[in-house]
Amino acid sequence: MPDGGTLTIVSRLLRKPRGGPRPNHMAVHFKDTGQGMSEERRRRAFTSLLTTTKAKGTGLGLAIVGRVVETHRGRVRIKSRPGLGTRITVLLPLMGD
Numbered sequence: 001m002p003d004g005g006t007l008t009i010v011s012r013l014l015r016k017p018r019g020g021p022r023p024n025h026m027a028v029h030f031k032d033t034g035q036g037m038s039e040e041r042r043r044r045a046f047t048s049l050l051t052t053t054k055a056k057g058t059g060l061g062l063a064i065v066g067r068v069v070e071t072h073r074g075r076v077r078i079k080s081r082p083g084l085g086t087r088i089t090v091l092l093p094l095m096g097d
Contacts, residue, residue: 001034031087037080
């Protein structure tokens with residue numbers, strides 16, 4: 001968020017499928033009040049080809065996140081609109097007992 005803003009992080013346990021006997025997934029939601037992302041930027045967010053508007057950096061952050069989450073059999077979702085901020089949700093399965 002180049003102009004400042006608020007980042008909120010919330011986690012919660014989930015039962016998948018719903019109504020299961022106990023939670024078996026964790027969702028972590030990252031929500032910011034930044035500038036948001038265009039549809040094109042959202043589509044390319046998890047590729048190493050994304051270029052950012054920052055003076056420094058490679059734009060690989062979300063590509064790395066996506067690979068790590070995928071390795072752990074999870075999913076990442078992005079909801080964003082220009083001017084309205086971004087919400088990224090990471091969904092990970094919990095390890096068995």
